[in-house]
Amino acid sequence: MYSYDEFDERFVRERVAQFRDQVARRLDGSLTEEEFRPLRLMNGLYLQLHAYMLRIAIPYGSMNGRQMRMLGTIAEKWDRGYGHFTTRQNIQFNWPKLKDIPDILDALADVGMHAIQTSGNCIRNTTSDPFSGVATDEIEDPRATCELIRQWSSLHPEFTFLGRKFKIAVTGASSDRAAIRVHDIGIEIVKNEAGETGYRILVGGGLGRTPMIGKELRAFLPREELLPYLEACLRVYNMHGRRDNKYKARIKILVHELGIDTYREHVEAEYARIDRSNTAADMAEFARIAEQFAPPAYPELPEQSAIFERALKAHPDFAHWVEQNGFAHRVPGFMAVTVSLKPVGGAPGDATSEQLRVLAEAAEQYSMDELRITHEQNVVLPNVKKDELFALWTLLKSQGLDAPNKGLVTDIIACPGLDYCALATARSIPVAQEISKRFSDPARMADIGPLAIKISGCINACGHHHVGHIGILGLDKAGVESYQITLGGDPANDASLGERTGPGFSYDQVPGVIETLVETYLGLREPRETFLQTYRRVGMAPFKEALYADAA
Amino acid sequence: MPTLRDITGILEDAWTRLDEGADAPAGPAIYPFPGDVAGNDPALTGIHIANDVDPESVVPMFDRVSLISVAFPAFTDGRGFSIGRRLREAGYTGRLRATGPVLADQFRYLLECGFDEVEVPDALAARQPQEQWERAADAVTLNYQRGYAGRRNILEARREARGV
Ligand code: HEM
Ligand code: SF4
Numbered sequence: 273m274y275s276y277d278e279f280d281e282r283f284v285r286e287r288v289a290q291f292r293d294q295v296a297r298r299l300d301g302s303l304t305e306e307e308f309r310p311l312r313l314m315n316g317l318y319l320q321l322h323a324y325m326l327r328i329a330i331p332y333g334s335m336n337g338r339q340m341r342m343l344g345t346i347a348e349k350w351d352r353g354y355g356h357f358t359t360r361q362n363i364q365f366n367w368p369k370l371k372d373i374p375d376i377l378d379a380l381a382d383v384g385m386h387a388i389q390t391s392g393n394c395i396r397n398t399t400s401d402p403f404s405g406v407a408t409d410e411i412e413d414p415r416a417t418c419e420l421i422r423q424w425s426s427l428h429p430e431f432t433f434l435g436r437k438f439k440i441a442v443t444g445a446s447s448d449r450a451a452i453r454v455h456d457i458g459i460e461i462v463k464n465e466a467g468e469t470g471y472r473i474l475v476g477g478g479l480g481r482t483p484m485i486g487k488e489l490r491a492f493l494p495r496e497e498l499l500p501y502l503e504a505c506l507r508v509y510n511m512h513g514r515r516d517n518k519y520k521a522r523i524k525i526l527v528h529e530l531g532i533d534t535y536r537e538h539v540e541a542e543y544a545r546i547d548r549s550n551t552a553a554d555m556a557e558f559a560r561i562a563e564q565f566a567p568p569a570y571p572e573l574p575e576q577s578a579i580f581e582r583a584l585k586a587h588p589d590f591a592h593w594v595e596q597n598g599f600a601h602r603v604p605g606f607m608a609v610t611v612s613l614k615p616v617g618g619a620p621g622d623a624t625s626e627q628l629r630v631l632a633e634a635a636e637q638y639s640m641d642e643l644r645i646t647h648e649q650n651v652v653l654p655n656v657k658k659d660e661l662f663a664l665w666t667l668l669k670s671q672g673l674d675a676p677n678k679g680l681v682t683d684i685i686a687c688p689g690l691d692y693c694a695l696a697t698a699r700s701i702p703v704a705q706e707i708s709k710r711f712s713d714p715a716r717m718a719d720i721g722p723l724a725i726k727i728s729g730c731i732n733a734c735g736h737h738h739v740g741h742i743g744i745l746g747l748d749k750a751g752v753e754s755y756q757i758t759l760g761g762d763p764a765n766d767a768s769l770g771e772r773t774g775p776g777f778s779y780d781q782v783p784g785v786i787e788t789l790v791e792t793y794l795g796l797r798e799p800r801e802t803f804l805q806t807y808r809r810v811g812m813a814p815f816k817e818a819l820y821a822d823a824a
Numbered sequence: 825m826p827t828l829r830d831i832t833g834i835l836e837d838a839w840t841r842l843d844e845g846a847d848a849p850a851g852p853a854i855y856p857f858p859g860d861v862a863g864n865d866p867a868l869t870g871i872h873i874a875n876d877v878d879p880e881s882v883v884p885m886f887d888r889v890s891l892i893s894v895a896f897p898a899f900t901d902g903r904g905f906s907i908g909r910r911l912r913e914a915g916y917t918g919r920l921r922a923t924g925p926v927l928a929d930q931f932r933y934l935l936e937c938g939f940d941e942v943e944v945p946d947a948l949a950a951r952q953p954q955e956q957w958e959r960a961a962d963a964v965t966l967n968y969q970r971g972y973a974g975r976r977n978i979l980e981a982r983r984e985a986r987g988v
Contacts, residue, residue, distance in 0.1 A: 279978045283966055290963035294929065302951055303927075310900060311929055393900070423968045423978070429936035430909055433902025510906045547913050550970045556986065557979055 273336055273642065274419050274564045276384045283426070284381045287388060291315050292374035314394055314432065316362075316387030317373060321694050326365045326373060327390040328380060332400035332418035332442070333361035333645040335385075337636035340643055342383045344628030350376050355628065357613060357621040359685055359736055360439075361399045361645045362390055366692055388426055393434045395425035395506070399441045401449045402644040402652045405565060408602045412461045412469055414444035416562035417498070420553055424499050431506050435513040436521035438506070439478075451647060451763035453477045453486045454739060456523045457505065464492045471498055475505065475535070476527030479733035483769045484524045487532040489539065495558065499551040504543035508535065568640045573605025573657065583662035590665050592714065593676040605658055611651040611668060612675040612683060616712040619701045620686045621649030630671040638664040647736075648685055648724075650678065681723045681790065682708045685736055689729025689746060698746025698753040700729035703782055710783045711790075720790055723803045726761075739763035741804045742789060743770040744782065753779045759789070759815055760807045773816055785819060792818040827949035828921075830941040831961060831973075834954055837943070839870055839891065854893055857882070866890050872923065875903040879910035886916050893943070896924030905937045912938035912972055928952045928960040935961065936971025 276284070291311075298308040312318075316327035328343070343363055347355045350372050351365040358364055368376060380386055390397055398418045405413045421440060425431070431438070443450040444461040452458025458474035471493045477486030493501055513526045527535045584591040599608040611631065613621050623631070631651055635643045638660050639653035646652055656664055668674045677683045684707060687693065689700030704727055711717055726740030730747070737743030743758035755777050758770030777785050790803075792815050797806045807815070828837040840853045854870035855861055857877055861869050870891030873882060882892065892911060894904045904922060911920065922934050923943045934942060944952075970977045976984075 277982070279966055279981055283964065283968075283978065286964045286966075290929075290960075293959065293963065297956065302956060304951075307899070307927055311927075393902075426968055427933075427964060428969055429933035429967070429971055430905045431902070432933060433900055433905065433930070435902075507906050507909075511903055515901060515903075545910075545913060553979055554983070557982060560982070 273334060274331075274415070274561065280384075280423075281381075284384075284386050284388075287315075287386065287427070288374060288377040288381055291377060295370065295374060310392055310433070314389060314392035315377070316390035317370075318391060319694070320366065320688075320692050321690075321696075322692070323367050324370055324373070325692065326368050326376060326387060327358070327362050328365070328385060328387045329390045329397040330361050330363060330385075330645050331422050332398055332404070332415050333402050333647075334400075334404075334415055335643050335645070336641045337632040337643070339383045339385055340628055340635060341632035342379060342385070344625040344632065346376055346379060347625040347628060354622055354624045356619075356688065357623065357645055357649050357651070359647045359649060359687075359734065360390075360397060361402075361647060362397060363645070364688075366688075391437075392432075393436050393438075394432045395421075395428065395434075395438045395440065398422055398425070399439070399450055399455075399647060401443050401445055402646040403449060403599060403608055403654065404444060404644075405567065406599075406601050406603075406606075406608050406654045407445050407447075407449075408600055409447050410445040410602075411463060412444045413562075413565045414442040414450075414459075414461055415565045416558065417444075417459065417461065417471075418442050419561050419565075420499070420558060421502070424502070424551060424553070430503075431510060434506070434510055435515050436518065436523075438509070438523065440502075446765075448763075448765045448767075451736075451739065451767075453767040454479055454483070454736075454763055455486065457502070458486045459498075462492060468494065470494045473501070473505075476524040476532070477767075478522050478524040479736060479738050480522065481519060481731045481733070482522075482524065483733065483738040484528065485767050485769065487527065489532070489536055496552060496555060497548075499553060500546055500548040501539075501543055503551050504539050504546050507546070508538045508542050512538065567603075568642075568655065570603045570606065570655075571657075573603075573659070575604040577605060577658035580658040580661055587662070589674075589676070590662055592718075593665060593674055594661065596676040596680065596718075597678040599652075601655070607656050607658055607661060608652055608654045609656055609661070609664070610646070610678040611653060611673050612677050613650050613673075614677060614683050614708065615672055615675045616682060617705050617709050619691075620684050620704050623651075624671075627671045627673060630667060630673065634664055634667055637667075648683060650683070676714065677717060679722045679724070680717045681711045681720050681725060681786075682717060684708060684725045684727060685740070686727040687729050687735035689727075689735075693729060693734075695732060696729035696746070697731070697748035698729050698755065699779065700727040700735055700744075700746055703727055703744060703746065703755070703779070706783045707786050710787060720794070721802055723790070724762075725786065736763065737761070738769045739767065740770060741807070742786065747776060749776065755779065755782050755785075757785060757789075757819075759812060760804065762804055771812055773812065774820055788818050789815055826943050826945050828941055828943045829954065829957060831935060833958075835941065841872065852891075854891065858885075861885070861888050864888065870919075870921075873907070875901065875907060877907075879907050879914065882911065883914050883916075886914075886918070889918060891919040891921060892916065893921040893923045894939075896922055896926050898924070899926050899930060905933060908934070908937035908939050909972075928956040929963075931957050931961045932964065932973075935973040936967065936969065936975075938972040
């Protein structure tokens with residue numbers, strides 16, 4: 273875990289004081305609402321349907337128990353007793369008061385956290401693989417690179433008033449769990465033929481109203497060139513990206529309109545001109561950061577644990593949870609587990625202050641003080657001894673945090689939708705809840721197997737519906753909610769965007785539609801074939817027919 | 825009268841802005857880009873560029889002008905920040921002015937991107953008095969990036985702490 277040195281600490285404290293001053297100037301009229309808006313957004317403060325919403329950064333999704341406990345305190349003291357984890361590895365509080373925000377930010381700074389650049393047309397929180405540091409398929413822990421980017425991008429004087437938001441994701445593993453292909457810039461840590469570690473750079477991915485898969489900009493970028501090269505990428509975007517239409521202002525549109533080769537030429541020309549010494553962190557600085565992500569002192573344990581094996585036999589519920597939510601750890605005797613925030617019928621990603629505290633305790637007692645937030649709106653405990661898994665499960669169960677559904681049909685991603693969001697055209701949380709109830713039977717869930725349902729409450733696609741195996745997009749058709757279904761999307765290595773089935777469905781029809789799609793899959797699948805594999809094999813036709821046959 | 829200021833405070837603006845094709849006055853004047861400034865005294869010549877002008881095209885004029893003014897048509901339009909840096913990186917050493925309704929909160933960013941001074945329209949200047957600009961300039965005293973305002977950045981501070 274990265275911990276702030278005196279400079280990081282001072283930086284964040286000064287930023288809080290600055291924001292306190294900005295709030296005061298808004299209240300005394302020096303700043304108009306129009307002027308205050310981008311300033312507050314740059315510090316994660318939104319105005320939603322009912323209240324302000326504060327979005328707090330969880331850099332690359334990584335946090336410790338103390339930080340998680342503070343989120344619990346904030347939920348209790350300044351909000352209505354719960355928080356909402358998002359697909360961006362952030363947490364949002366939906367009910368804070370404007371006057372309390374500076375105090376909340378101070379409380380966050382006490383534990384090395386902030387809300388800097390969680391919104392606004394600037395470089396946002398860098399996201400990453402929730403299993404970084406423990407996955408078996410990793411070349412290098414991506415968090416050091418993420419932290420380097422976090423620092424470089426914080427209050428960047430040149431890139432704080434971009435044409436639009438800018439999102440960067442980094443993975444260090446061969447299996448992409450960070451959805452880097454649907455980010456403005458996706459970075460993959462790779463080795464070249466000489467065995468040196470560097471970066472493969474993708475650009476121009478994104479969701480929203482014009483979903484696109486990122487394209488390769490550079491196959492290999494030496495490590496020491498990362499920041500100056502990013503600077504060149506951003507500068508070309510800042511100067512040439514469209515500003516006439518906010519819906520065409522993301523870098524994906526620039527890359528699309530210029531073509532990747534022309535964009536690359538611009539970047540390389542800029543890179544040749546740029547004064548690299550302005551931004552290139554020396555490798556001693558990279559090493560200083562990387563040291564803080566060095567693996568913790570794992571005790572030497574046998575791969576097999578007798579206690580664990582006994583618990584598996586004695587408690588089928590526990591065994592089921594381990595099978596579904598466990599993740600292989602690179603160190604013998606350890607496991608990583610996903611704590612699902614998707615109990616049957618719950619609001620995806622919500623956690624109460626009591627649950628936040630239990631997660632903190634779980635991390636401190638059982639996971640070497642580490643937690644990760646996933647873009648599926650779940651929490652990962654990355655460092656659990658098999659010997660202690662049963663005790664951990666018992667603790668989680670006491671707070672209803674034991675849903676054994678990671679990656680299954682009820683592990684639904686949903687944006688806030690009409691329940692909170694001012695831009696929403698339809699509900700999304702209640703849709704998720706209805707589907708989840710419909711598929712609540714654990715045996716049936718297990719039989720259906722891996723299936724990612726993703727729901728957005730408007731075309732902005734915060735709920736990632738384009739990359740859901742089943743995507744659901746809630747629209748407003750003449751004052752009535754209408755849900756458009758897409759099939760076959762996926763955010764991983766062979767990323768694909770979902771294809772629309774046809775005309776939309778009413779709110780009440782959606783659970784039945786999902787049921788039909790699932791039944792169609794079950795009827796078509798070959799042994800051990802997942803929904804996505806079946807879809808990719810058979811295509812849209814049989815699903816379409818099942819959905820619309822009656823209407824025809 | 826718009827308000828002109830730099831890090832030392834409010835300044836008297838000695839420069840006259842010229843419209844396209846207007847005759848040059850006796851004193852220092854800012855011509856709209858590309859401007860027919862050949863033969864002018866560089867000390868009395870400035871140029872104003874829109875924020876979609878390619879900074880490369882201004883490079884040949886560096887030794888014919890002593891002031892470049894860059895338009896910020898709206899405070900949310902950040903192209904000018906990149907233009908400032910590009911001009912400095914290309915070796916421009918004269919005075920660099922940001923012109924438009926930028927906010928006090930952007931003063932520090934402008935300085936770090938190579939601007940010396942800021943010219944803001946009346947209405948905004950009235951709402952954001954000098955004292956706010958001073959506070960905003962030093963609200964965050966250490967940055968992660970190296971800028972053009974001569975401040976030590978965090979990476980350099982760390983390097984010093986490491987003794988290199
Ligand atoms: C509730 C207030 C929110 C507002 C006003 C909001 C606004 C937006 C807008 C306008 C876009 C489209 C950007 C574009 O296409 O240029 C967008 C995209 C996105 N937002 Fe949100 N959002 C909100 C909440 C969330 C939440 C809760 C999450 C995470 C669950 C989230 C994650 C994302 C993601 C992943 C995208 C699409 C990726 C991309 O940027 O291309 N947002 N949001
Ligand atoms: S997808 Fe639309 S409704 Fe959902 S959070 Fe984003 S902006 Fe709001």
